[in-house]
Amino acid sequence: MFVQLVDVDMTYQAPDGEIDALRGISFGISDGEFVSIVGPSGCGKSTLLSVIAGIEPTAAGTVTVDGDAVTAPSSKIGYMPQKDQLFPWRTIWSNVTLGLELQHQNTPERREHVRELLERYGLAEFIHKIPSQLSGGMRQRCALIRTLATDPRILLLDEPFSALDYQTRLSVSADIYSIIRQEHKTALLVTHDISESISLSDRIIVLSKRPAAVKAIHTLEELTEIPPMQRRDHPAFRTYFNIIWKELDANV
Amino acid sequence: MSEPAISLQRKAYLKKRKQTKTAITALRIGILAALFVGWEIAARMGVIDAFIVSSPSRMWNTFMNLYRSGDLWLHVGTSVMETVVGFLLGTLTGTVIAVLLWWSEFLSRVLDPYLVVLNALPKTALGPIFIVWIGAGPSSIIAMTLAISLIVTILDMHNGFLDTDPEKVRLMRTLGATRRQILFKLVLPANFTTMINALKVNVGLSWVGVIMGEFLVSKAGLGYLIVYGSQVFKMDLVMTTVLILAAAAALMYQCILWLEIAMKKYMGVTV
Numbered sequence: 295m296f297v298q299l300v301d302v303d304m305t306y307q308a309p310d311g312e313i314d315a316l317r318g319i320s321f322g323i324s325d326g327e328f329v330s331i332v333g334p335s336g337c338g339k340s341t342l343l344s345v346i347a348g349i350e351p352t353a354a355g356t357v358t359v360d361g362d363a364v365t366a367p368s369s370k371i372g373y374m375p376q377k378d379q380l381f382p383w384r385t386i387w388s389n390v391t392l393g394l395e396l397q398h399q400n401t402p403e404r405r406e407h408v409r410e411l412l413e414r415y416g417l418a419e420f421i422h423k424i425p426s427q428l429s430g431g432m433r434q435r436c437a438l439i440r441t442l443a444t445d446p447r448i449l450l451l452d453e454p455f456s457a458l459d460y461q462t463r464l465s466v467s468a469d470i471y472s473i474i475r476q477e478h479k480t481a482l483l484v485t486h487d488i489s490e491s492i493s494l495s496d497r498i499i500v501l502s503k504r505p506a507a508v509k510a511i512h513t514l515e516e517l518t519e520i521p522p523m524q525r526r527d528h529p530a531f532r533t534y535f536n537i538i539w540k541e542l543d544a545n546v
Numbered sequence: 547m548s549e550p551a552i553s554l555q556r557k558a559y560l561k562k563r564k565q566t567k568t569a570i571t572a573l574r575i576g577i578l579a580a581l582f583v584g585w586e587i588a589a590r591m592g593v594i595d596a597f598i599v600s601s602p603s604r605m606w607n608t609f610m611n612l613y614r615s616g617d618l619w620l621h622v623g624t625s626v627m628e629t630v631v632g633f634l635l636g637t638l639t640g641t642v643i644a645v646l647l648w649w650s651e652f653l654s655r656v657l658d659p660y661l662v663v664l665n666a667l668p669k670t671a672l673g674p675i676f677i678v679w680i681g682a683g684p685s686s687i688i689a690m691t692l693a694i695s696l697i698v699t700i701l702d703m704h705n706g707f708l709d710t711d712p713e714k715v716r717l718m719r720t721l722g723a724t725r726r727q728i729l730f731k732l733v734l735p736a737n738f739t740t741m742i743n744a745l746k747v748n749v750g751l752s753w754v755g756v757i758m759g760e761f762l763v764s765k766a767g768l769g770y771l772i773v774y775g776s777q778v779f780k781m782d783l784v785m786t787t788v789l790i791l792a793a794a795a796a797l798m799y800q801c802i803l804w805l806e807i808a809m810k811k812y813m814g815v816t817v
Contacts, residue, residue, distance in 0.1 A: 381714070392731075396722055
């Protein structure tokens with residue numbers, strides 16, 4: 295397994311007590327797989343991503359990415375936040391190269407790589423623009439390229455489409471999906487949108503309410519070869535939707 | 547392609563807009579002119595006592611005397627210098643202290659009650675202390691302006707820093723940013739507007755500090771002229787100085803607005 299979580303516990307300390315966020319989470323993601331995590335809101339989905347990204351410590355258990363235990367942020371892991379979080383005072387170019395700058399990897403080869411990505415995904419002509427001059431979908435694409443710039447092995451997507459309106463959301467998620475596939479990246483998507491998770495993933499992990507534990511894992515075998523938009527018309531889509539809906543509902 | 551024809555409604559709208567704008571400018575100038583003309587006439591006709599309230603012609607003469615004797619630049623220069631030094635020092639020192647408080651939450655919690663008390667304290671009460679400690683001169687006056695603007699700057703900047711979007715901080719951390727990088731590449735640029743606002747507030751506060759300080763102790767400056775004028779009952783001098791002060795303060799505020807535009811242009815972004 296490329297990413298492996300074994301019995302991961304996570305607790306937050308607060309003055310009035312401990313908050314159990316994650317309890318005994320174990321799962322693996324193989325190289326090149328697209329996995330989604332769904333769960334009721336506030337269940338600790340984002341906490342799980344923080345743990346894998348190495349910015350929050352675990353209370354117990356281990357997280358390994360590509361064989362190495364995760365203890366601090368690493369360039370193997372790329373994180374894509376809710377909303378695009380492009381810095382309005384930076385141009386598109388200096389936004390997408392932010393990671394290189396922070397990691398002191400702003401070398402000609404790396405810059406060439408970023409230039410290729412921008413070229414390939416139709417953003418090359420906008421590099422001197424500022425974020426507010428771009429549409430929501432394009433900004434999201436920039437945010438993805440900022441994440442890809444440091445050449446991570448796995449992408450952690452934290453509800454990256456939640457701020458978009460429904461129409462844009464469908465096309466942007468299909469867009470991001472195809473870029474991730476084309477770049478052969480492993481991806482872990484956190485979402486509360488069941489349809490979104492079924493249309494994008496190879497596998498779906500359902501979490502219980504807090505403290506989050508793995509409630510079910512679904513492998514979407516008959517859907518994995520179908521592109522996101524067409525999946526919504528497949529008969530299996532409904533079936534998975536209803537199963538996951540009930541699993542989430544039973545938590546209330 | 548031919549120019550798109552302007553509709554009649556559009557023409558009417560543009561005309562109306564221009565008329566309103568002209569009317570506003572005309573009224574602004576008109577009010578000022580009416581005030582001065584009325585003042586002058588009332589003084590000449592003896593309706594008001596020009597010895598007490600002065601008059602535009604007397605103020606003009608006073609102004610020209612100040613100008614010819616060279617005293618004008620001495621007094622304006624002194625006050626402007628003290629104000630500029632005061633608000634630059636206040637803004638910079640305040641920002642640096644706010645950075646320290648942002649850096650160490652522990653320090654900020656330790657110092658919190660001190661900042662609250664110092665913020666509530668009327669800073670003018672410190673004037674006599676500065677004079678005894680620092681001496682009678684521009685240094686005391688600058689200390690006065692600092693006392694007035696510093697605490698507000700610290701509180702405003704620190705709040706701005708703490709308000710930095712936590713999602714952006716999270717993004718920086720996942721990219722492996724150090725605390726120093728988060729400060730210089732996120733927190734400070736994100737608070738550009740906070741800083742400009744602090745500058746704007748501090749210009750006003752610094753003038754208060756300078757005039758207060760000059761009232762207490764000075765040999766030159768606009769505050770000195772006002773106090774001196776009132777003590778020897780030269781109301782012409784007092785009124786003239788107040789008008790010069792208004793012009794200088796307005797001009798300095800305008801400079802900050804220009805600086806803001808220039809900075810935004812330099813950063814290439816409307817933050």
